[in-house]
Amino acid sequence: MPREDCIGRRELERARRDLGRFVEIQARVAARRLGFGWEPGVSAPSSFDALQEAFEQSWSSGKALPVSSLHCESTIYGAAEVNHALRFWHDTQHVLTSHSFSDQDELQLAQHHLLTLRAAGFATGSLVYQLLRADTIGQTRCRAQVGKFPDNQLKFAITAIEHGIPAAIRREAQLLEQLSTAGAR
Numbered sequence: 001m002p003r004e005d006c007i008g009r010r011e012l013e014r015a016r017r018d019l020g021r022f023v024e025i026q027a028r029v030a031a032r033r034l035g036f037g038w039e040p041g042v043s044a045p046s047s048f049d050a051l052q053e054a055f056e057q058s059w060s061s062g063k064a065l066p067v068s069s070l071h072c073e074s075t076i077y078g079a080a081e082v083n084h085a086l087r088f089w090h091d092t093q094h095v096l097t098s099h100s101f102s103d104q105d106e107l108q109l110a111q112h113h114l115l116t117l118r119a120a121g122f123a124t125g126s127l128v129y130q131l132l133r134a135d136t137i138g139q140t141r142c143r144a145q146v147g148k149f150p151d152n153q154l155k156f157a158i159t160a161i162e163h164g165i166p167a168a169i170r171r172e173a174q175l176l177e178q179l180s181t182a183g184a185r
Helices: 009-034 048-061 080-097 103-119 127-146 153-163 165-184
Strands: 038-041 065-068
Touching: 009 080, 009 127, 038 080, 048 065, 048 080, 065 080, 080 103, 103 127, 127 153, 127 165, 153 165
Parallel strands: 038 065
Antiparallel strands: none
């Protein structure tokens, strides 16, 4: 099983901080441009139609867009607040670019995020880039193939960086199989 120190703990933490700063900047710029911010909660929109409706309400009222506060314990961003900022940036980009929640649209939106990261000066070989790639492209492919997002997003990203996205997805499938087998006993 991959260990965090294979990448290097300091290098990983520095990349997570740099990515977090980038995400927070993108979210603040989007909020300023749109005229509304975000509010984390458990009842955020879970379909594209619901997101479009919530976006329109925020757009017309200036009230915060609800973003999910769930599953923030093991993200690559470190702090839940940064994960909320990512979700705001990601969700508003869904609406602004007319990308639905389909796997194909999610992958296209992931490419948009990665292009924005590259434009900010992070090369494709950088650990920051690889973290965001694992989080966006990797997790989308995982959901498509395994039927769910990884439980531990940070471990998934580390595995994807060290061994490739297919290996990270295989690991998630194995973990899910182990849980199913243990539950059947």
